[in-house]
Amino acid sequence: MKRIFITGAGxxxxxxxxxxxxxxxxxxxxFDTNRAAAEALAASLPDAVALDGDVCDPASVEAALDAxxxxxxxxxxxxxxxxxxxxxxxxxxxxxxxxxNLNGVFIAAQAAAKRMRETGxxxxxxxxSINGIHPSPNCGAYAAxxxxxxxxxxxxxxxxxxxxxxxxxxxxxxxxxxxSAPFYRDEKVRALxxxxxxxxxxxxxxxxxxxxxxxASDAAAYISGQTIAVDGGVINSVLLHLPRDxx
Ligand SMILES: NC(=O)c1ccc[n+]([C@@H]2O[C@H](COP(=O)([O-])OP(=O)(O)OC[C@H]3O[C@@H](n4cnc5c(N)ncnc54)[C@H](O)[C@@H]3O)[C@@H](O)[C@H]2O)c1
Numbered sequence: 001m002k003r004i005f006i007t008g009a010g011x012x013x014x015x016x017x018x019x020x021x022x023x024x025x026x027x028x029x030x031f032d033t034n035r036a037a038a039e040a041l042a043a044s045l046p047d048a049v050a051l052d053g054d055v056c057d058p059a060s061v062e063a064a065l066d067a068x069x070x071x072x073x074x075x076x077x078x079x080x081x082x083x084x085x086x087x088x089x090x091x092x093x094x095x096x097x098x099x100x101n102l103n104g105v106f107i108a109a110q111a112a113a114k115r116m117r118e119t120g121x122x123x124x125x126x127x128x129s130i131n132g133i134h135p136s137p138n139c140g141a142y143a144a145x146x147x148x149x150x151x152x153x154x155x156x157x158x159x160x161x162x163x164x165x166x167x168x169x170x171x172x173x174x175x176x177x178x179x180s181a182p183f184y185r186d187e188k189v190r191a192l193x194x195x196x197x198x199x200x201x202x203x204x205x206x207x208x209x210x211x212x213x214x215x216a217s218d219a220a221a222y223i224s225g226q227t228i229a230v231d232g233g234v235i236n237s238v239l240l241h242l243p244r245d246x247x
Pocket of ligand 1: 007008009010012013014031032033053054076077100127129130171173174175176177178179180181
């Protein structure tokens with residue numbers, strides 16, 4: 001049994017991680033700005049506590065970690081998406097995305113790592129995105145924060161390994177869940193994007209949650225500083241649809 005604190009766990013991918021973690025017998029902290037969603041989810045799980053707070057606010061993260069008690073695993077999942085061409089992107093929106101997706105990851109990771117250092121170690125899994133690895137149009141602000149998350153993950157892993165803390169990132173691809181679910185309601189988008197994936201389908205919340213829980217587990221005891229794309233192979237597929245002769 002591990003004690004797993006998940007930010008942004010009220011809905012979407014974080015909620016799926018919480019449900020699967022609970023099903024595996026772990027104790028779960030459901031931390032979210034959406035108090036009602038966090039409370040409803042925690043009430044449905046065998047050993048979970050709803051924790052109200054904002055990853056941008058260090059005091060609320062500290063208070064939630066204090067209320068949760070010792071933490072073995074932090075899943076830094078809270079995130080927001082703002083789309084649009086960079087030439088017209090509102091500066092306020094850009095700042096907001098950086099605050100939640102990058103500053104928030106640092107704030108929660110640092111607070112959890114200080115506690116893990118005292119208790120002999122732990123694991124941190126940060127939610128990146130394939131947008132942090134490959135650029136795509138109209139999500140420059142979001143993508144820049146996710147590239148930052150991958151860099152932070154690497155730096156945390158080398159500085160915190162001495163405390164017994166492993167730090168990894170997961171980079172979901174085309175996932176039909178959470179913030180992307182409305183996008184994939186359009187059948188044309190589903191067909192176009194699903195068809196571009198070497199494994200031939202969109203991903204789902206379970207694909208992402210299983211990878212996060214693997215990285216949280218002792219089976220991943222010697223893995224740190226890595227970013228695992230959960231994308232059906234799509235980030236390697238730029239040449240897939242440009243065939244050349246087999247001979
Ligand atoms: N769904 C996808 O296709 C996809 C793909 C790549 C990466 N991701 C990443 O996965 C993570 C989860 O995304 P999702 O799709 O489940 O999104 P979502 O919008 O469904 O859920 C995000 C949750 O985070 C909470 N939240 C937002 N700001 C917060 C804050 N400041 N403090 C605490 N909680 C906050 C929200 O209330 C919500 O419950 C994000 O980091 C996202 O960037 C998602």
